[in-house]
Structures are given as C-alpha cells and as structure tokens.
Amino acid sequence: MNTPRSPQVEPGEVSGMRVYRRLLSHSLHYWPYLAVSVVAMIVTASTETGFAALMRPLMDGSFVEQDPNVIRWIPFAIVGIFVVRGVGEFLANYCIKWVGRRVVKELRGQMFRHLLHMPAAYFDRNSGGQLISRLTYNVEQVAQASTDSLTVLVRDSVTVLGLLAWMLYLNATLTLTVLIVAPAVVFAVDRVTRRFRRISRRIQNSMGDVTHVAGEVLDGHRVVKIFGGEDFEEARFEEVNERNRRLHMKMVATQSSNVPIVQFFVAIALALIVWLATQDSMLQDVSVGTFVSFVTAMFLLLAPIRRLVNVNATLQKGIAAGQNIFGLLDEPLERDTGSSPLPRxxxxxxxxxxxxxxxxxxxxxxxxxxxxxxxxxxxxxxxxxxxxxxxxxxxxxxxxxxxxxxxxxxxxxxxxxRLAELRRQIAYVGQHVTLFNDTIAGNIAYGSPVEAADEACIREAAEAAHAMEFIERLPQGLQTPVGDNGVLLSGGQRQRIAIARALLKDAPILILDEATSALDTESERQIQAALDNLVRNRTTLVIAHxxxxxxxxxxxxxxxxxxxxxxxxxxxxxxxxxxxxxxxxxxxxxxxxxxxxxxx
Incomplete structure (x- = not known):
C-alpha cells in the first residue's frame, strides 16, 4: 500500500522579498549611476503626466476657446516634453545597463572565487553542468531582476502615480471608479507571482540538465562515436531539451494570460468612466478638455500597467535564480582554521x-x-x-x-x-592528467612561483621529464598550445608534461597515482629514470596497479x-x-x- 505523499513546499517560497533585497544590495554598490538612472526615470515618467495635462489646454484653449496665446506655446511644449523624455530615457537606460553588467561581473566573480575554495565533496554532489548554468544563465536572470525590472518598477510606478494624481485633480469621482478594480488586479498578480517563481526554478534546473548532458557528450565525443551512441545521446538530449521547452511554454502561457486578464479589468473601469462621464449631471461639470485629458491619462495608464504586470515574470525569474546563486554563495568553504607556519x-x-x-x-x-x-x-x-x-x-x-x-x-x-601552505608541500602526478588550454610552458609552470617560471627553469624541468625530445619537434616549441585539456598531445606526452610540472614545483612530498600508466615501454623507461631523480630526498606515495x-x-x-x-x-x-x-x-x-x- 502506497503511503500518500505530503505536499511539497517549494524552497524559499516565503523569502522572495529577502532575496530581492539582497539582489538590490549588489546594485546599490554603484549608487551614483543608480541615482542618475532613478532620477532620469522619474523625469521620463513625469513627461507622461505632462503630456496628459497638455491635452486640457490643447482642447479647451486651442479648439474650444481658440486662445491665440495657447495656440502659440502648445507646439513648443509638445516638442519640449519629448526632448526631455528622450534625454531621460537615454540616461535611465544607459546607467541602469551599466549597473546591470557590473552586477553580472561581480556575482560571477564571487561565484567563481567561491567555487575555487569549495570542498571536494561539494563537486561530488553537484554536476558541472548545473554549476556552469548558475554561472551563465542564472546570473543573467539575476541581472534582469536587479536592474531591468527596477527600471519598470520605478519609471512605471511613478508614471501610474502621476497619472492617477492628475486624474484625481481633474475628477475624483471618475478616478475612484478606476480604483474599484484594483483588488481584483492585485489578487490576479499574486496568484501569477507564485506560479512564475515555481516555473522559473524548474526552468533553471532544466537549463542545468541541458548543459550537463551537452557537456558530457562534448567531453566524451570519442566514446560516443566508437560505441555508436549517437542515437542514444540524441534521444537523451531531446528529452531534457523538450522538458526545457515545455517549461518555457508554461511560463509564456502564464504570462500571456496574465496581461489580458488585467487589461480586461482595466477595460471594465474605462467603460464605467465613459458611462459616468456621459451622464447629464457629469457633463455639466466636465469640460471637453478635462474629459479628453482624463481619457488620455486613462489610456496612458494601460502601457505602464501592462509593463508592471509583465515585469513580474522577470522579477520571479530573478528571485528564483537568486535563490540558486545565493544558495551556492552561502555554502560553507573549505575549513581553513590552521595557523602554524610551514616553510618547507x-x-x-x-x-x-x-x-x-x-x-x-x-x-x-x-x-x-x-x-x-x-x-x-x-x-x-x-x-x-x-x-x-x-x-x-x-x-x-x-x-x-x-x-x-x-x-x-x-x-x-x-x-x-594553513591549507595553502600545506598544499604547497605536495606535488601530484595522476593517471588522468589535467592540462589547461594554454601553451606547454604555461602548463609546466602552472602554479609555480614567478622566479621558477622563467623559460630556463621550465626547459630544465621538461628535459628532466624527457619531454624536450618531443617538444623540440613541435613548430612553436614550449609555446605550442596544447588544446582543450591537452587534446592536441598524446597520452604519453601529456603525462610527461605533468611530470615536468611536478619537477618544477620542487615540493617535498610527491604523490604518484599510476603516473606511468599511459606510457609505452620505451617512454616508461625514460620517465622512470626521471621519476627516480624526482623522488630522491622526497617523501613519495605511489599508487600502482x-x-x-x-x-x-x-x-x-x-x-x-x-x-x-x-x-x-x-x-x-x-x-x-x-x-x-x-x-x-x-x-x-x-x-x-x-x-x-x-x-x-
């Protein structure tokens, strides 16, 4: 008999505001640019109200009363409003995008530094694809939430408040009619917010799966080809890719249905306004210019309301991404509580x-x-x-x-x-050699002190590892690129570069994990001679089958x-x-x- 499952509670569901405040704290590091952007947004938003207000003298003064003074200055006012609006939009967009890219750089840098000091057990539990997805996709979502959505929240909120204030000034009765639909709009937005965040979190996990599967195939493409695994891998990638597409379409469906619902409530309010404004009692108090200005403000409300509703999707994506990113940044680092010195x-x-x-x-x-x-x-x-x-x-x-x-x-x-001092005492040569996409010299000198990384020292280490015999045959010698993880070199050549790296480090403790396993008999003899020199006067742990x-x-x-x-x-x-x-x-x-x- 199956035990009924308890309903799942999404992690961090109630901490959305706390996550968003933490996201904004990164933007606040660059407050001068942020302040310029916010001021520019407020100026841009005020032009919306200014344009609606301009409709009143335009209709009453120009067309009804035909006042020549009004007719004279109205065109200049229209041009002036749009000049101010253009300058404000440029400053607001440029400054907020500048802040956004700085936030992306800062968060990626923090995550990368954090990953460098995470314990090995963390990498055992988490796939590389998921971690790379956080560094790339999730950070971009956070940038949009902390900057792009801030633009909409500030500019359009000020626009809505300004237009409502103008509408209240024109006619309080008609304006209160608009506010009747507010509770229904708030309820709809709240329900959609919860769904946005759930789907966003699943999309981010799905992106990690896509990256993970693709990374495995790219790393193991030779195995895939030789064992005829193309169809299997294609089906596996299609499964995670389709799951990602379906989740995105759920997000699109939620977002697409949200806007028409809100606009429907706004249309109800507009219909009530038109009905009330055409009543005899109202017509006596409302001039043509006042009515046109009110309706213009009403129509100008639609765009910022739509953007405010739509920004919820971006905001929830960013909050879900922020929960993943801050979850990583809050993971404990390797414990490094040591204080004893260890020169050698x-x-x-x-x-x-x-x-x-x-x-x-x-x-x-x-x-x-x-x-x-x-x-x-x-x-x-x-x-x-x-x-x-x-x-x-x-x-x-x-x-x-x-x-x-x-x-x-x-x-x-x-x-x-201290961890750094402890690890400085140890050199390692393993069965699976890790080389970086750099030159041969760069890989031999990896992690060595600057004074030990000159070409003469590198060459000496390479000669001791019997690596110069193949390096000298290469067109660029020590400056030859090795490719991604040394793909341009043979297994034996990679092994000898790893041994040269250990020789150059000159550590008192040496770990050899099947260090000659990838070599042929002749190369093994040469490397064994180099290792005999390397292990002399060093404590050596050798793992061998x-x-x-x-x-x-x-x-x-x-x-x-x-x-x-x-x-x-x-x-x-x-x-x-x-x-x-x-x-x-x-x-x-x-x-x-x-x-x-x-x-x-």
Missing amino acids: ARGEITLQGVSFAYEPEKGEVLQDVHLEVAPGETVALVGRSGSGKTTLVNLLPRFYEPQRGRILLDGEDIRSY RLSTVENADRIVVMQAGRVLETGTHRELLARDGAYARLHQLQFHEPQADAAAAGT
Missing part, C-alpha cells in the same frame, strides 16, 4: 587510526588505518580497485576530512597548517577493503606469501601459464 616540510607522514566515509550510510572506505612514512621514504600503496588507496592520498592535501583519527605532517596535525613499477620502493603497503593488510619490502612480502604474493602471482605467473597453454 621534512616529509614525515603519520596516520593514526584514520577512518573515512564519503557517505556514512554506504559504509567506511578507510577503517582504522595506521601508517608511518619517514622523510624521504618511497611508499607504494597497492591493492585491488576500491581498496582505499586513492582515498588515503586524497586525505593528505585535505580534499576530505577523516571522520576519526588524525594525519600528522612533521609531527603536527595537518589541520593546524602494475607491481613491476613499485618493486624498488622502500616499502609496500597492501590495502584491502579500506584496511592495511601487510607492509614490507618487495622481497619481504613475497617471502611472507600473503596478499601481496597472491597479487604478484596473478600479474606475473598466470599470464605466463596462459601463454604456455596457448603454445601447446
């Missing part, structure tokens, strides 16, 4: 009863790990996939925090060091299911005939037996 570590690493779980309900990935690594020692971590090797080394630079136990560096808890690459390690640590099973040298562990010996037998003896069987 000796490299002594100690793990004391370390346990860690990515998600507690799924069980611990590391369980009560004890390990000591002496300065300058090379320790290899081996074991089957999922044994916790990579997780263990990820705890050292504090990408994750252990739930229990401590990790010490040079006898101090690593949490006592191929045991042949770690036979010369000072110590080998065998892991299984998050625990340390065995430690010792290659010879000691083989003689012990335990888990390491079985792994060694699987890699070296069974293939030989299979080859012998194939030969017979």
